[in-house]
């Protein structure tokens with residue numbers, strides 16, 4: 001009995017070692033750092049233990065800006081991208097000719113290099129010596145002034161940011177939702193048709209509940225992904241996000257570690273823990289909401 | 297409400313490139329009398345579901361017409377035809393309770409037909425009582441057995457009081473015992489409600505046992521229509537004869553010469569007035585009489601005694617299948633060790649068919 005247990009652990013050893021080194025240890029480390037006050041990176045010493053790191057981070061205007069930005073991105077992009085993806089998937093599902101072509105077109109951004117997507121956004125939004133960008137061209141068309149989307153007012157930058165985020169996450173959502181829609185048994189629709197069910201009711205009472213697990217999956221992963229947003233911001237506004245006023249929580253964590261004013265693992269850890277608590281709370285709320293509305 | 301099909305045809309473009317169109321339903325003309333239960337019977341892929349879909353309106357015919365009573369419903373949308381449809385896999389909405397499932401069709405009613413909530417609940421309860429699931433109203437379909445789900449599906453189809461009830465292989469997902477039980481149930485419900493019902497199945501026994509009339513089809517073509525026993529006793533062609541009956545009819549290659557039916561060198565039966573020709577001889581298993589001096593000799597394989605009946609399994613060089621099965625009363629003593637067994641035949645249980653067309657030769 002004892003011997004066979006030992007054997008089991010032995011088999012697990014490689015996995016445990018790797019998980020331990022690369023996941024558990026850093027996690028523990030983050031906790032430790034977060035509560036060490038006055039940590040000196042060079043000498044690896046600290047002055048005391050307490051909540052100071054948290055209170056500092058929560059008073060840092062850059063962090064507060066980052067929290068605000070992150071929340072705006074989350075609150076706008078998750079519903080918009082999921083809703084749009086659902087609309088497009090419904091459309092794709094109801095057309096027969098060229099369906100595959102459209103599916104490919106919508107999926108292209110997913111397999112396209114970030115740089116290429118960035119380039120498209122440059123063409124759309126960026127002001128250069130030669131042009132104000134395609135979007136400005138259209139704005140000018142309607143007789144308005146050009147707007148600087150990259151270095152201009154906050155709302156314009158936020159608009160570009162949300163536009164970009166939605167753009168990037170849509171293909172995956174469309175892929176998931178079109179296959180979810182296609183997997184709904186045709187007989188349900190036939191039964192509904194025989195019973196004279198209206199289109200809206202079919203959607204609300206049959207389609208939506210049937211694909212609700214997938215929508216729920218997309219919302220949860222969407223929330224988590226948007227809370228962790230960082231690289232997309234860098235792709236558009238460059239690395240100095242604090243100055244651009246477009247930093248996110250993960251960006252703040254990174255800056256605290258490696259940025260020009262970095263070298264503060266304690267503050268970074270405290271910010272990371274705050275993010276963790278936020279994501280955990282939102283996910284728990286999501287799970288509670290889903291218990292009522294998702295049908296497996 | 298009687299249902300009349302008038303030269304009803306449905307073609308599908310062939311899914312294989314270059315092949316001709318599939319004619320799933322080919323020129324159906326028949327009438328289903330009011331309040332009867334009709335079994336639509338045929339092998340897989342012969343167009344049974346398509347025929348049902350044409351009647352329900354889910355498919356539009358390529359040509360021909362469908363009448364409910366005297367009204368032409370060919371161009372009517374399914375929801376305006378007043379049909380109830382039960383699917384092979386029931387198609388119960390998994391996220392709704394039994395009650396919600398049954399009420400679903402009622403909630404679709406609009407305008408003048410709109411019902412009060414109480415009335416809907418009352419009707420749902422009524423339909424549930426009819427199929428005896430009124431105690432399970434708050435369950436989800438996944439918490440029910442196949443037979444119970446089946447009943448919910450029937451209740452959902454009945455609740456809006458359809459003029460015609462259509463069942464597409466409703467029993468094929470059930471185990472043997474439940475299938476027997478449920479088909480009796482369907483028969484009972486149909487009798488109680490008096491709704492004209494069309495029941496699709498590929499199981500001839502099922503169709504024979506509950507239908508007032510059966511419609512036998514093959515490759516989209518109507519073969520025969522009539523009371524089950526009539527069709528069984530008087531098939532129009534070899535296909536129908538082979539399709540009905542368990543165990544299946546025994547088929548031999550034979551010949552008519554001088555008014556006698558020959559299988560091999562033995563004249564097994566008289567067929568007065570039939571011109572000389574090569575024929576198919578079909579003998580129902582119950583058409584054999586154990587007779588030491590009988591004209592028909594078979595090579596005995598084994599004897600299976602099954603209570604009331606004895607099944608004699610034998611072989612014959614001119615038989616279409618490797619084994620010939622004769623069912624005789626258990627009172628007969630068959631010597632299981634004998635090499636040969638001799639029978640005489642009941643003329644009414646022997647059918648002759650033309651070799652080419654496989655049509656019945658009556659005599």
Ligand SMILES: Nc1ncnc2c1ncn2[C@@H]1O[C@H](COP(=O)(O)OP(=O)(O)OP(=O)(O)O)[C@@H](O)[C@H]1O
Pocket residue numbers: 308309310311318319320338339340341342343344345346347498
């Ligand atoms: N939408 C379609 N397009 C092309 N061919 C079709 C279509 N629907 C049915 N068919 C063909 O029509 C024929 C009849 O099909 P149908 O489903 O009516 O058969 P069935 O008798 O119900 O068979 P089963 O017992 O297997 O359910 C088949 O050959 C089938 O391949």
Ligand SMILES: [Mg+2]
Pocket residue numbers: 344345346
């Ligand atoms: Mg079918």
